[in-house]
Amino acid sequence: MIGLMPGIALKHLLARRRQSLVSLSGIVLGVAFFLAVSALMQGSENDFIRRLVDNSPHITIQDEFRNPRLQPVEQLYPSGAVEVRRVKPLTETRGIRGYPQILEGLRTEPSLRASPVLAGQALVSFAGKDIAVSLNGMIPAEVNDVSTIQNYMTAGNVDALTVNPDGIILGDALARKLSLALGENVTVTAPTGEVHTFKILGLFHTGRADYDNTQTFADLKRVQALLKRLNRANTIIMKLDDPQRAHAVADGIERRFGYKTVSWQEANEDLMSTLTTRNIIMYTVVSAVLIVAAFGIYNVISTVVLEKQRDIAILKSTGFRARDIRRIFLIQGLLLGFAGSALGLPFGAGLMLVLMQVRLKFPGSSDPVPLPIDWNWPQFAIAVAFAMGAALCAGLLPARKAASVQPVDILRGAQ
Amino acid sequence: MTEAMIEAEGLTRRLAGEVAVTLVEDASLAVHRGEFVAITGASGSGKSSLLYLLGLLDRPTSGQLWLHGRETATLEEDALAGLRLAELGFVFQFHFLLPEFSALENVMLPMRRLGRLPQPEIAARAAELFSSLGLAGEAKKLPRQLSGGQSQRVAIARALANDPLLILADEPTGNLDTTASANVQTILMDLAHRYDRAVVVVTHDRDFAAAADRVIVMSDGRIRGE
Numbered sequence: 001m002i003g004l005m006p007g008i009a010l011k012h013l014l015a016r017r018r019q020s021l022v023s024l025s026g027i028v029l030g031v032a033f034f035l036a037v038s039a040l041m042q043g044s045e046n047d048f049i050r051r052l053v054d055n056s057p058h059i060t061i062q063d064e065f066r067n068p069r070l071q072p073v074e075q076l077y078p079s080g081a082v083e084v085r086r087v088k089p090l091t092e093t094r095g096i097r098g099y100p101q102i103l104e105g106l107r108t109e110p111s112l113r114a115s116p117v118l119a120g121q122a123l124v125s126f127a128g129k130d131i132a133v134s135l136n137g138m139i140p141a142e143v144n145d146v147s148t149i150q151n152y153m154t155a156g157n158v159d160a161l162t163v164n165p166d167g168i169i170l171g172d173a174l175a176r177k178l179s180l181a182l183g184e185n186v187t188v189t190a191p192t193g194e195v196h197t198f199k200i201l202g203l204f205h206t207g208r209a210d211y212d213n214t215q216t217f218a219d220l221k222r223v224q225a226l227l228k229r230l231n232r233a234n235t236i237i238m239k240l241d242d243p244q245r246a247h248a249v250a251d252g253i254e255r256r257f258g259y260k261t262v263s264w265q266e267a268n269e270d271l272m273s274t275l276t277t278r279n280i281i282m283y284t285v286v287s288a289v290l291i292v293a294a295f296g297i298y299n300v301i302s303t304v305v306l307e308k309q310r311d312i313a314i315l316k317s318t319g320f321r322a323r324d325i326r327r328i329f330l331i332q333g334l335l336l337g338f339a340g341s342a343l344g345l346p347f348g349a350g351l352m353l354v355l356m357q358v359r360l361k362f363p364g365s366s367d368p369v370p371l372p373i374d375w376n377w378p379q380f381a382i383a384v385a386f387a388m389g390a391a392l393c394a395g396l397l398p399a400r401k402a403a404s405v406q407p408v409d410i411l412r413g414a415q
Numbered sequence: 416m417t418e419a420m421i422e423a424e425g426l427t428r429r430l431a432g433e434v435a436v437t438l439v440e441d442a443s444l445a446v447h448r449g450e451f452v453a454i455t456g457a458s459g460s461g462k463s464s465l466l467y468l469l470g471l472l473d474r475p476t477s478g479q480l481w482l483h484g485r486e487t488a489t490l491e492e493d494a495l496a497g498l499r500l501a502e503l504g505f506v507f508q509f510h511f512l513l514p515e516f517s518a519l520e521n522v523m524l525p526m527r528r529l530g531r532l533p534q535p536e537i538a539a540r541a542a543e544l545f546s547s548l549g550l551a552g553e554a555k556k557l558p559r560q561l562s563g564g565q566s567q568r569v570a571i572a573r574a575l576a577n578d579p580l581l582i583l584a585d586e587p588t589g590n591l592d593t594t595a596s597a598n599v600q601t602i603l604m605d606l607a608h609r610y611d612r613a614v615v616v617v618t619h620d621r622d623f624a625a626a627a628d629r630v631i632v633m634s635d636g637r638i639r640g641e
Contacts, residue, residue, distance in 0.1 A: 011513075011516060015514075311513050314513070317472055318499065318505065318528075319501070322493075407472050411467070411585075
């Protein structure tokens with residue numbers, strides 16, 4: 001049997017069925033939209049980070065320094081008042097000096113895989129068409145350890161570069177532009193004037209139009225020769241077993257080798273802060289729906305309190321305490337919150353299922369993709385907690401008002 | 416004479432404001448078990464205000480009030496509510512039944528709040544009260560489905576639910592026809608004389624007052640005589 005106070009609270013709500021339903025629907029919609037929107041936002045954020053982590057190096061050592069390099073005299077007298085004027089850096093071939101030694105040092109760490117890359121600009125020419133591309137020289141045997149490009153191959157494969165160092169891998173969009181196909185030869189011209197003919201050994205399709213149109217991969221030695229930067233690499237890219245450690249590991253590498261070392265978090269700092277801002281905006285907007293719903297609950301409970309002044313007086317005169325009365329009206333809020341949550345959760349889950357069926361073609365993407373939806377129990381718990389909290393707060397003021405009713409004032413007026 | 420069920424000494428109730436209003440002034444009285452006392456007087460004479468003071472619904476500005484020998488002036492609101500629940504029963508001019516609850520549920524409410532009896536016994540006692548008040552067939556009806564007399568008898572059943580020793584009634588027949596009025600009068604007198612309860616009734620009805628063991632006459636907030 002239902003408890004005394006919940007029983008009275010329920011009777012009050014059922015007596016005002018239409019008004020209760022309206023305020024209930026506010027909570028239902030609030031909970032449902034909270035769930036759907038948060039799942040969508042969470043999904044897109046996770047998807048974005050997953051792509052970021054999967055498709056880009058976790059750590060990149062660049063051929064530059066975060067701060068200007070110290071002159072030998074400054075290193076010798078670190079606390080001295082040294083001023084060196086008219087320092088002119090030597091003209092030297094750009095790149096990471098002694099990268100094989102750095103790689104050797106890095107490879108002592110078992111949870112880390114590293115590989116050198118020499119990237120530069122080049123011109124791909126075929127049938128009278130020239131297209132500027134980014135030419136990435138890599139060690140073919142190591143590519144799969146540090147890059148996910150193999151996952152996006154639509155023809156050929158990366159390993160073919162090991163067998164034929166004069167091969168090249170292109171994006172399918174670029175190949176289409178130049179009317180090229182697997183196995184055909186293409187001419188690549190470097191800014192140095194060097195020209196080399198490569199055989200197309202693979203085509204990839206990532207779905208990111210910019211990437212598919214501009215990125216090419218070839219053997220490191222061939223690219224070094226083409227760019228006239230022998231024994232140089234301008235980046236060392238790394239993957240970690242645990243991408244979340246990237247920031248700390250990058251700090252350690254930079255301290256050890258001096259070269260600017262950037263973790264994926266640092267490289268995408270602006271995007272990550274945008275995600276945080278986006279989340280704040282989303283939660284504010286969705287919370288506003290529940291706050292509006294809470295006003296609906298406040299309205300219905302306030303009305304009940306006003307209408308039930310005489311009943312409250314009678315309950316108090318028969319021995320109900322002020323806190324019993326307060327409890328009755330708080331329970332009304334909670335009942336609406338509970339019912340709203342109970343109905344809102346399946347409604348929200350339904351909305352999520354519908355959203356999961358939606359496929360959209362985003363700008364920069366060549367294929368329609370399903371909306372990323374991530375749902376988990378904490379989201380459901382937060383939605384319920386928020387709804388219950390809003391409902392409880394909405395019941396608080398009317399409940400206090402009800403508890404303060406003096407029966408004698410009402411009974412005198414009723415005589 | 417038995418111990419006084421309720422005893423008042425110099426009870427005064429004033430409403431503060433720009434012009435202070437005295438509702439009850441220096442009222443002293445005692446009501447014993449088995450006694451049926453009527454309070455009469457013109458409208459505005461302070462009868463109902465005195466009843467509210469005796470029923471612990473209002474606090475006196477000055478004076479003392481003992482319920483069953485226990486001083487009540489210093490008690491907290493919760494303690495007063497507890498006394499109202501366990502030891503007092505109220506009947507008002509209008510039945511004031513809760514409209515969403517059936518007649519039986521209305522009577523069960525104080526018993527459920529007190530929590531002395533398990534649920535089946537509460538239902539059994541409520542049914543017994545209904546039967547003794549001639550309401551056996553009305554238990555499941557909502558208040559709006561009952562006549563005035565039936566509603567008032569349900570209100571009496573609610574007042575008796577926790578088996579109180581003191582019953583306070585404010586114009587209980589004021590809204591009833593002659594037959595229903597006589598019926599209610601008989602019930603209240605029986606409670607005093609057959610069941611040894613103390614019953615205090617505020618009434619305008621001279622016949623009703625004449626049937627009481629004692630009649631307290633009030634005017635201008637003062638007890639003028641018995």
